Amino acid sequence: MKxxxxxxxxxxxxxxxxxxxxxxxxxxxxxxxxxxTIEHARHYIDTQKIKGRTVEEIRENKKExxxxxLNMQIEEExxxxxxxxVFLDRALPDAMAYYQFLGLExxxxxxxxxxxxxxxxxxxxxxxPLTNDYAxxxxxxxxxxxxxxxxxxxxxxxxxxxxxxxLPPKERVDFILKHL
Numbered sequence: 784m785k786x787x788x789x790x791x792x793x794x795x796x797x798x799x800x801x802x803x804x805x806x807x808x809x810x811x812x813x814x815x816x817x818x819x820t821i822e823h824a825r826h827y828i829d830t831q832k833i834k835g836r837t838v839e840e841i842r843e844n845k846k847e848x849x850x851x852x853l854n855m856q857i858e859e860e861x862x863x864x865x866x867x868x869v870f871l872d873r874a875l876p877d878a879m880a881y882y883q884f885l886g887l888e889x890x891x892x893x894x895x896x897x898x899x900x901x902x903x904x905x906x907x908x909x910x911x912p913l914t915n916d917y918a919x920x921x922x923x924x925x926x927x928x929x930x931x932x933x934x935x936x937x938x939x940x941x942x943x944x945x946x947x948x949x950l951p952p953k954e955r956v957d958f959i960l961k962h963l
Contacts, residue, residue: 800931
């Protein structure tokens with residue numbers, strides 16, 4: 784049974800597992816003049832690196848890492864106007880998938896926030912070949928597992944889901960805009 788949401792938003796989520804092209808698509812949407820948000824896991828890592836921590840140190844305590852990202856996401860979604868069209872580079876339900884992936888119990892604020900908002904659309908980008916960088920450490924099997932967990936989490940909420948096929952980035956953006 785799908786959960787009831789308190790607030791219906793005009794927000795569109797761009798999501799998928801690691802290395803699906805989310806940030807590229809969000810950046811292209813921003814270039815076309817749409818309001819967008821950043822991806823908070825990478826932002827959290829970047830802010831911690833500025834403080835002198837290594838990526839390994841940052842990711843070592845999985846619960847601390849997830850709470851840091853969660854705090855940033857809750858803060859940002861709390862500042863957005865629910866009536867304004869925004870494209871989010873991931874949203875709070877993504878955190879549920881990562882908590883499941885890492886075997887962590889949900890933070891009660893995560894559950895409350897995920898039950899608060901209904902997103903206008905959830906655009907799930909199909910997987911691209913995996914390329915790792917300083918912030919992305921998953922292997923292909925983990926990439927697939929996270930991707931599938933994200934799909935399952937969003938399917939448990941009453942948000943319309945649109946799957947975005949592998950296309951050149953500009954065509955993915957066109958596909959998204961045609962499905963608004």
